[in-house]
Amino acid sequence: MTSKHRSDETQPAESTSEVRAADVALDTAGGALAPAIVPVSSQSGDPGHEQDSVIRKIVMGNGFVSVLAVIVALILGGLLIASTDAAVAKTAGYFFARPGDFLSAAWSAMTKSYIALFQGSVFNPRQGLQPLLETMTVATPLICAGLGVALAFRAGLFNIGAQGQIIISATLGAYVGFAWHLPFGLHLLVVVIMGVLGGAAWGALVGVLKARTGAHEVIVTIMLNYVALFLLDFLLNTAAFRRAGDNSPISPRLDDSATYPILIPGSRLHLGFLVAVLLTYGVWWMLNRSTIGFEFRAVGANPIAARTAGVKVSRATILVMALAGALAAFGGVAQVAGTEKVLTGGIAAQIGFDAITVALLGRSTPWGTFFAGLLFGAFRAGAVQMQIQTGTPIDIVLVVQSLIVLFIAAPPLIRSIFRLEPKKKNKKTKAAPKAALAHASGGAK
Amino acid sequence: MKLELKGISKAFGTFYANQDIDLVVESAQIHCLLGENGAGKSTLMNVLYGLYEPTAGQILVDDRPVSFRGPADAMAAGIGMVHQHFMLVPVFTVAENVALGAEPTSFGGVLSMDETRTKIREISKKYGFDVDPDALVEDLPVGVQQRVEIIKALVREAKVLILDEPTAVLTPQETDELLDIMRQLKAGGTSIVFISHKLREVQAVSDVITVIRRGKVVGDAPPTASATELASMMVGRPVSLSLDKAPAQPKETTFVVENLTVRAANGTNVVDGISFDIAQGEILAVAGVQGNGQTELTEAILGVQEHVTGSVTLDGKQLLGLPVKEVLRSGVGFVPEDRTVDGLVGPFSVAENLVLDLYDQAPFASGISMKPAKVVENAKAKIEEFDIRTPSAGSAAGTLSGGNQQKVVMARELSRPLRLFIASQPTRGVDVGSIEFLHKRIVAERDVGTPVMIVSTELDEVVELADRIAVLYKGKLVGIVPADTPRDTLGLMMAGVGPEGGSDDK
């Protein structure tokens, strides 16, 4: 075997931009398909993949680039905070007289906000680790919905519809939770099942439309989000969903028997978090260790080859969307049966959209999604504290989140910021991607 | 116009696709570049056409050094190119395609296509092309599309015309017509660089032959050189142009196709009432020019085509209407025609690709649980057995060379007991060493008593492998003839003319 390593037919692509182009070539079967949503390095399952070259692992290292991306995004977010800070603006007026004032004002604006963020999400002297528990609570629906988005990504489907799936599942789960009165234990189970079935159906609808009519899932999911939103709005204005004698659009509180038990007294952290951990493991197992996951990944990476190998692509499409909807639905159930305990128009908040960035930051791997969910949960939990303490609007979280994902999607950008990959002015690198492309497509041109 | 390449090298990373190449194309000459797939011919021409910047070396036009920053510069210098994969926009008309990049416009950039139409008609008349300027390109047959490509170059007054593997999509008769056009252009003073790996054509039309191997010029040869000489120059060692193959020992006929028809979305029959059968221990090769229904025929047998009628039976069992998985489970080994598109999942590891259609079968899975250890174990065995050159079983299959990718597909499909083996274009874009290996494996499969169906557009391959030859033309079976049928007859059949002797019903 060793003698074959040196084979002149398999050139290792040298610069990382070539690797990237090779990835694109792999992704697109030589340009025939749109580039995959999932990084090529996460597309294969485990079998045999651990022997990837050590150098590639470090330089292309997903974790490494991700950490750098988070740092750069936080710095940019900090600059934005500083730029709108009153003290900074004042000191900028006499910048040339006393630049030190300006710099220290800018530094303090940045650090004040981030310290508040940290104190609101991980630890502060007054509450100890209590904020961390809040972070885990906020992260629970993000992780579930993120898994739903990630799973669809792996099968080559763009599930923008987590928001709608959460809304539908929360609505159904909540209704069963406050309108039906069932024995302890059974009640929660029925709430979960109804909610998850609702989300699965809402997701499967997309799969069916895609498989049967070819309607693009991006359009259908976006539109279904709005349909779900207006449906919820309509229901909350009917007598069945309103509190007796109250006209405001809030549902009655869910029965105690219908809610997730609290895990740690004094916090909001509930059983839903453990469910999210189990789901993460479950999705990992399904994708990497089961035949269903193999089919999903094959359909995602090359639907034509999958079909030729006997995979029923349309069935896989419907199944994936149903499962993705079900996963997002666990997030919706966690919202009504765990965190909020009532149904309101804003029950889904931005979770469904955050879930997309969560899945992207997690590179569509289940555990990556889990930790990305925790991180963004921390942002969400901490931002509330930050707004109270420093007046920095919560919207800064959106900026940081989207910057992180943009940077992660373009590793060469991050590397050039950190000069990990000195930019070659040499002309020959210009055509290099094509070499990798030609190479990846077998050199048969 | 005289064109000279001096010491051209083109590197991709550490890999040299072209190394120190010298080439002189004299005025009004047909200069042939001969070499196997992947030898670097196309790369060289892309350098010449300004698509790639050379790593080193110089291009001289009429002894003056030039440097091309893009195809526009090359075209301005009088170089035109007809790519192997046509560079035509399918939804544009012929005139729009010809005008693209050098559009005649009136005030404000508004297109005035009449000028282009006139030019197209002039050129069509001069060379006897029958091309309607207002036809949509996607509606034209490939032969005509190729003429549109030539017109594109001629409208720009190309003095040197590069033709990259122009005969791959043509029938032998169309090929002869093209060779005539080339002679006509030469007589008019145009130089032609003719890229091919088909010895016969090269011998027929060239003034000079330059042989390229592994990115380097091996040497020049006169057109009078023998086929064996040229072939060994190409490959770098003496090659036998024929495969050692024992005569077939056909046994029971177990695979029967009757009146198979496939209807395309536009309502035409792309496969039209085809009937044939294959016996155990026999190779039936399906010949024909690309796009005459071969793809649909094999895909209909596999079960991925819609709107199929007729009957396909294997061991007496009807295959039509079964899901693909069932067809494969019935013992059909299927090598699809384009490995990168439908044979492999590029980002998947070699190990995963080796079980792409066996992943849910013992020993690789029990229930819905897969057994990664078995998958890797299987990969190691196949890599050894098929001499697949890969850094590891975990490397993404898409990073391997064409020949090794094809070996992965072939290894997968031959790795279980088969009742029928179908291979489309089994050696397209594969180096000579791998071709020999793959051909031997196919014959070995026949010799263990499997009915084998080969689909190939390369007549050489068909003749080499076949025990019987079926020829397709426009979705119809022109006839089934013995393997020793003369090439001329086969050529005529590929153009739709039935074989003499009326062997129409096999």
Added chain:
Amino acid sequence: MSATSTASAPGATALPAFRPSMKVPLTLGVLAVIALVFFGLLGPGQTAEMKISDPGDAVAVPALLIPGQVGGIVLGILLLAMAAYSIYLWTRNTRSPRWLPIAFSVVFVFAVLLWIVAGARQPSISLAGLIAGSVTLAVPLVFGSLSGVLCERVGVVNIAIEGQLLGGAFTAALVATVTGSPYVGLLAAAGAGAAVSMVLAVFSIKYLVNQIIVGVVLNVLVSGLTGFLFGTVMAPNKDQFNTPGRLDILPIPLLSDIPIIGPILFKQSVAGYLMYVAVAVVWFGLFKTRWGLRVRAVGEHPQAADTMGINVNATRFWNVTLGGAIAGIGGAVFTLVTIDSFTKEISGGRGFIALAALIFGRWNPIGAFLASLLFGFAYNLQSILGIIGTPVPSQFMAMLPYLVTIFAVAGLVGRSRPPAASGIPYVKG
């Protein structure tokens, strides 16, 4: 050839005679029956009044008085006739002509309108106001969908229309307030939209990132940025940063007095006139000029364009940027025409409706324009319904554009063809 009969072969499927897709005739048929039954036979008994001119207009035209039920039946039969014609064509293996679904939609929408108005507490509506209002609401959609057309035609999927609209709206408000001129604000909005587009272009062209991802993330980024700056800068200092003033309405004398079409065509702000110009220019440019030929070639077959000396990635970059600028102008309409200040999320998902309009309009500027008008009409109807009081819950009216879009992508234009290279980055060679 073998003459064996195939009929006996088990499992062999019978092949139906070839037909074009029956989606269109089927959809039209179902809708026509729905219209006849619900809007006609079960239709409301009141007579609807549809006013054509306003009391103050120079030319007074009497109002249309249509009895709800009879009118519904007549329109239902008309719809059935069109559906029947479509089905007849289908049995003759002919596709329905393009005008048929368009005419059908117009009549269907009118039937819906009649049904709603005749069923309202106050069965009277100003047709002129309704249409003029629809056009006003459609203006940002038209600009947004034109941006989508330009980007997709050149091979880049633009999901970031929402972000371009929002960025334009914010910038227009800010710059118009600071400079004191809405016209400068309008220009600045174009710049902001272009800036958003440039990020899309760089990430998808240079870094080869999946274009849908970039689009989705850009929407979040713009939403976060504008929200943050609104919270820190605009909201605390409204007079200083968020009182842009409005673009003047510039009526053209005489022409603007024509009933119904006068206000739509000749009583607009600069942005409104610009919309008509933009639709015409983009259409003419794409299909009649050298620029358009090259753009379409790049979007269909970038390699072919490259071999003919066209710089694919530069063409993509500049057209995506231009598209962003157009969408930015559309965003300015929110803060300079519709309302006179910026609020968070002022675009409210209109960018996605614009995306739907571009698909509904089959990647054609004029088609996108007509689809935008339809969606603008649906928006307008929703707000007017609240005023005249109908039994239909407003939430269902609000859902309508989204449901129509789903039906459209699944039923009427399910497999219509986007530019072949749309979404696929071009790696040179």
